[in-house]
Amino acid sequence: MNKLISDNRFKIWIVIAGFLLSGVNIGISANSNVAFYAPVSKALGVSVSAFSATASITSFVSIPFILLIPVLLKKFSNRQIVLFSGMSFVLIKLLFGLSNSLWQMYVCSVGLGLCLPGIGYVVINSLINDWFHASNGKAMGMAASGAGIVGAIVLPIINLMIQQYNWRWGYFTQAIIATVMVLAAVLLIQEKPNDTQAVSPHIQEETKQTASALRSPSFYFLMLGLLLILVIGSGVQPYLMIYLTGANYSSAFAASAVSAILLINTFAKIIMGAAFDKAGATNSVWIIGGSIVLSLVLMLTSRYSIIFTCLFVVAFAFAYANMSIPAPFLTQSLYGRQNFSGNYSIIMAVTSMGGAIGNYLTGFLSEQFGSYDTVWYLYIAGILMSTVCLFVSCGLSKKGY
Template sequence: MSANKSSARSWWVFIGCCVLSLVGFGLIVNTPGLYFTTLGEVLNVSRTQIALATSIMAFAALPAMLVAGKVMKLVDARILISVCVIGVAALFFIQSFFNAVWQFYVSFALMGILYVIPITLAPSVLLANWFEAKLGTVMGIALGLSGIGGTIFNPVVSWFITNLGWQNSYRITAVILLVCILPFSLFVFKFRPDESKGEYAYGHVETKTEESGKGDVELPGMAAKQAFRTPTFFLFAAVSVLLQIVAAVVQHISSHEIAQGLTLEQGALVVSGIMLGAAVGKASIGILLDYLKPELAIVIYSLIGLSGWGLMAVATTPTPAIAAGFMAGIGQGVVLVALPWFIRQSFGQRDYSEILSIVGMLGGIASAIAVTAHGAVFDATGSYVPSLFGNVALYVVAAICMVIGFRMRPFKAIAKSGK
């Protein structure tokens, strides 16, 4: 007899993932740049030298993503995430005592390795394991809060630095991370439900096979080695690469707007529009994936995103430029929420964390290269307009790859055959 089973713990996992995105992403990823001016003066180094620390963190995260997905399956998630969070918090605290730029390089490299599991992978992986129904909704809301976290913590940390000093700001950041995240990582974040103890993912429907063999049921889906050889994987990897190239131009938007005749403050508002749009896009596309045909949701959000980049290329006044930024931000929901959702639906739960980590790593490499490439385009042409129109074309190709990859998804065949 089939019966709908859900675990109250699923919603605690959801709340914890919201905290990971809001507080963890908001502090670890969005605020390091706030210290650049002060640290440059204190350490007597250039802005480029101190900013290099964040690039080191991004590159250090890439090899970590190669193994992070597999490690999440082997080590108790509560221990693993807690150790990583404690490690990142400890690094923030220790940074308050640094007096040389090389020390920041070392600490940011370690931070890049440590933040991958709790911040980059854990929200998507845990939610995919704990929700069979409404996965798009909870994933969109949780991941969407990362942008809200940046909006909240940027002014807060700026106030800390200005009024309490950069050392105390680092120490307070460490405490906030521990106080907000550890209760969830220690007591809530099990990797997946233990059905032998009566735990089920939200929306789970128990089958006769499970009823006859409780506690010994293999997770449905493809093995990672099989998935890596499918056309769907290659198409989704291409989507990740293409749309991370698109997203990489965000770091150049203030400069683009100044070149278009806007002020620095107006350019900053365009960037804020992108961040706000990303938060709205991630939350709303997640909800729509649960209620619309997935391919239709991709087409809609891709059209919004490419329209935003196209408008930004020609806008020369603040209002349309800010509106363009908001639209471009909404389009980011495709790669940040829809792609993990599509991967989960296309390959199942079995090795989801491994597959997602590899796709994310490929996108991260593309992003790191593209930031410099967009700068090279400006140096060669004197404008960012070619990059922005290029983003329009990349969105079209990415949307096509995503729709075709989803329609060819191998897990659909597995599910029909009962494997």
């Protein structure tokens, strides 16, 4: 009984640690970073697009280093990796605040790309995979919700610091908040329990190694399906305000709609994770594909009525949860838990490329076709293709391929 209570307490700590780390990795590093675009560009005398390249540099640099995380996890403890990567993140944020030119910020962006994987979703979901057998989807959703909640809290603080002082103090504030959150996460992290505590013999027998997963056609269908989701999700979200204002809504209404999406998405991740747990891998694919297609259809109808727009806000908040929950859930469900970090890091490295190119792809296609509506129709077709790939992956995996 005491052992069960202790394990449950550790599981709660792991979820909170994941919440804090996703808050630093996404909430602070990405969601609150939009506050710097205008003031930094103006202060340095560069265009907004030139400054925004810092985010692209960070994304592309981080992709190959995601693959190193499983190797590091075998040599170092989770605490050591999180502490080193987290404190490196803090140092780089301080260097951002001390930068005096764009090239210096580009160098800092490279450093940011090197350290973010160490406090990213591979580490977070590997911890959850180690500790959770049942309800792992719900746990993953709760941990991922930190990105939205922390971003919503920190962004106004950063804006206030920039207005009251300057943009440099915005970066210094990010560093201070990140320091507290990383150290708290390090204290909460518990290393992998004994196999008898976390993994039943039945699950161990079903586990596939990374080498066998890479030889499985199902693994490549899974990567393709998730890659399409990341391309489309990252291609839609940045253009929501532009699309809604183009549909004759005010900028204030469009901003409120986007804020509502982020807020609802926080709870949607938890709900979707719990739904995946109950539905299982194959049935979850219906939820994944159906939620995204529904949101895109409602977005196309949003120009006709504010009712459709409100429905779209709710639908897209749930659809956007598919950017973070299906990848770890399906990886564990189809390929086991024992070598989860190895399999998941490969999935993350590939799908992260989708996140890096989606933003540019939407802009390029909208310029070519002269309409966002055409792009959304293409994306609906892309999601249907993604859904087919995921179904094929589930089917092949059941047959051992």
